[in-house]
Amino acid sequence: MAELVTVRLTVNGVAREGRCEPRKLLVDFLREDLQLTGTHVGCEHGICGACTILLNGQAARSCIMLAVQADGAELVTVEGLMQNGKLHPLQEAFREHHALQCGFCTPGMLLTALDLLRTNPAPTEAEIREGLSAVLCRCTGYQGIVNAVRAAARTPGGPAGA
Amino acid sequence: MKPAQFDYHAPTSVDEALALLQRYAGDAKILAGGQSLVPLLNFRLSRPAALVDLNRIPALAYIKEEGGQVRLGAMTRQRTIEFSPVVKERLPLLGEATRWVGHLPIRTRGTIGGSIAHADPSAEYPAVLTALAGEVVARGPKGERVIAAKDLFQTYLTTSLGADEILVEVRIPAMPAGAGYALEEFARRHGDFAIVGIAAMIVRQGPRCTVARLATAGAGPVPLRLRAAEEILERDGLGEAAIEAAARRAAELVSPDGDIHASADYRRHLTGVLTKRAITRALGVARG
Ligand SMILES: Cc1cc2nc3c(=O)[nH]c(=O)nc-3n(C[C@H](O)[C@H](O)[C@H](O)COP(=O)(O)OP(=O)(O)OC[C@H]3O[C@@H](n4cnc5c(N)ncnc54)[C@H](O)[C@@H]3O)c2cc1C
Numbered sequence: 111m112a113e114l115v116t117v118r119l120t121v122n123g124v125a126r127e128g129r130c131e132p133r134k135l136l137v138d139f140l141r142e143d144l145q146l147t148g149t150h151v152g153c154e155h156g157i158c159g160a161c162t163i164l165l166n167g168q169a170a171r172s173c174i175m176l177a178v179q180a181d182g183a184e185l186v187t188v189e190g191l192m193q194n195g196k197l198h199p200l201q202e203a204f205r206e207h208h209a210l211q212c213g214f215c216t217p218g219m220l221l222t223a224l225d226l227l228r229t230n231p232a233p234t235e236a237e238i239r240e241g242l243s244a245v246l247c248r249c250t251g252y253q254g255i256v257n258a259v260r261a262a263a264r265t266p267g268g269p270a271g272a
Numbered sequence: 273m274k275p276a277q278f279d280y281h282a283p284t285s286v287d288e289a290l291a292l293l294q295r296y297a298g299d300a301k302i303l304a305g306g307q308s309l310v311p312l313l314n315f316r317l318s319r320p321a322a323l324v325d326l327n328r329i330p331a332l333a334y335i336k337e338e339g340g341q342v343r344l345g346a347m348t349r350q351r352t353i354e355f356s357p358v359v360k361e362r363l364p365l366l367g368e369a370t371r372w373v374g375h376l377p378i379r380t381r382g383t384i385g386g387s388i389a390h391a392d393p394s395a396e397y398p399a400v401l402t403a404l405a406g407e408v409v410a411r412g413p414k415g416e417r418v419i420a421a422k423d424l425f426q427t428y429l430t431t432s433l434g435a436d437e438i439l440v441e442v443r444i445p446a447m448p449a450g451a452g453y454a455l456e457e458f459a460r461r462h463g464d465f466a467i468v469g470i471a472a473m474i475v476r477q478g479p480r481c482t483v484a485r486l487a488t489a490g491a492g493p494v495p496l497r498l499r500a501a502e503e504i505l506e507r508d509g510l511g512e513a514a515i516e517a518a519a520r521r522a523a524e525l526v527s528p529d530g531d532i533h534a535s536a537d538y539r540r541h542l543t544g545v546l547t548k549r550a551i552t553r554a555l556g557v558a559r560g
């Protein structure tokens with residue numbers, strides 16, 4: 111086995127550390143080493159978006175990044191969205207608008223949508239659809255997801271600050 | 273699938289990175305944004321002995337204006353380019369092209385240097401570099417050299433960069449004030465690689481066209497500058513007939529290959545259609 115490297119990073123505001131091979135993908139590090147299985151892994155080549163996380167505040171694919179590259183970084187995963195036992199406004203909107211069925215794509219959808227709303231707090235429907243095209247959903251037909259993101263964008267105080 | 277084993281190095285300077293490339297004598301791969309390379313590693317289509325990760329070299333990420341050019345460090349993220357005021361002001365065609373590169377989460381990591389070095393025939397940045405006659409700076413064991421776009425792209429996924437060289441900077445002449453521009457593209461889904469794309473810049477003086485720039489993505493193994501089509505506009509102006517003639521000429525100039533995504537004929541047809549659309553839309557934003 112190759113030499114192990116130490117990875118220290120902040121996940122959802124908590125300092126975490128692990129040791130892994132340099133070839134370990136960030137998504138596998140999150141799921142296997144840090145036991146954060148909310149981040150899903152689908153295609154492992156950047157296409158489906160299931161593994162999307164926030165890396166230093168920006169949405170990124172964790173399946174095409176090495177864990178060692180995240181040393182020193184701040185991550186947000188779906189586990190970090192709930193605050194004080196309350197769903198994030200975007201999660202509330204997803205529940206309200208039936209934006210999920212099996213839930214496989216949902217973690218990636220949420221973090222992609224959060225990044226979208228932070229860079230563009232008042233998106234048009236076309237811009238929402240363009241932004242969400244980064245993540246594949248095989249269940250919902252997307253309409254509920256688009257509705258949820260549109261509704262969340264209109265929430266006073268908005269999800270963008272949260 | 274998961275990557276095969278490799279040695280991992282994250283140098284903090286270009287010199288250190290060059291020394292590592294020398295040490296592995298062609299068996300190491302440069303890792304930039306990883307948005308093309310890591311999928312290849314995951315599928316084990318690429319099994320380098322070592323990765324030389326450029327992400328810890330902050331000196332490679334910048335956007336500045338110098339000598340009439342916009343100069344971008346190789347590790348400048350596509351996302352940074354998308355939101356850059358300098359790019360918006362001086363190189364709006366590059367800014368527009370960026371929104372066609374994958375999706376925002378891809379652009380968070382993907383770099384301009386990686387996109388150009390990867391030389392995917394359908395990629396947008398190589399088409400813009402070709403249309404605007406940009407160049408890249410490569411650094412190797414023997415020092416620096418400047419490579420013009422037309423000498424850079426050799427065939428599918430192949431450039432004239434040596435295995436011991438690092439692309440350190442991309443230089444693109446700033447666009448003249450008031451120049452019209454457009455990137456027109458057809459892809460099956462937003463964010464997919466283009467089936468065909470056309471990058472266009474038009475400088476007009478009334479009905480006259482003083483400069484026309486047209487280049488392709490996806491219409492052959494390398495991006496192609498459509499010089500003979502540009503000449504029609506520069507000679508005959510920007511009327512409907514001239515635009516039609518330029519578009520027809522564009523379709524004649526390309527020799528695309530067919531693949532699972534589209535036949536050669538369809539790509540040729542798209543080249544004409546998208547050239548017309550790109551010129552027309554560029555005209556709409558041109559001043560002068
Ligand atoms: C889902 C998805 C959709 C995408 N859609 C598009 C699209 O529509 N259009 C598009 O253009 N791209 C698209 N891409 C690819 C993306 O733009 C990549 O970021 C880009 O192709 C490679 O840049 P990178 O920085 O990620 O490089 P890497 O993946 O790290 O490297 C790519 C190659 O270039 C070499 N390399 C990188 N940097 C240098 C350097 N400085 N000097 C010498 N060699 C270097 C590497 O060794 C490697 O061989 C997509 C990717 C994904 C995952």
Ligand code: FES
Nearest residue numbers: 152153154159173
């Ligand atoms: S698992 Fe990362 S994009 Fe599909």
Ligand code: FES
Nearest residue numbers: 211213247248249
């Ligand atoms: S809810 Fe099942 S994949 Fe989206």
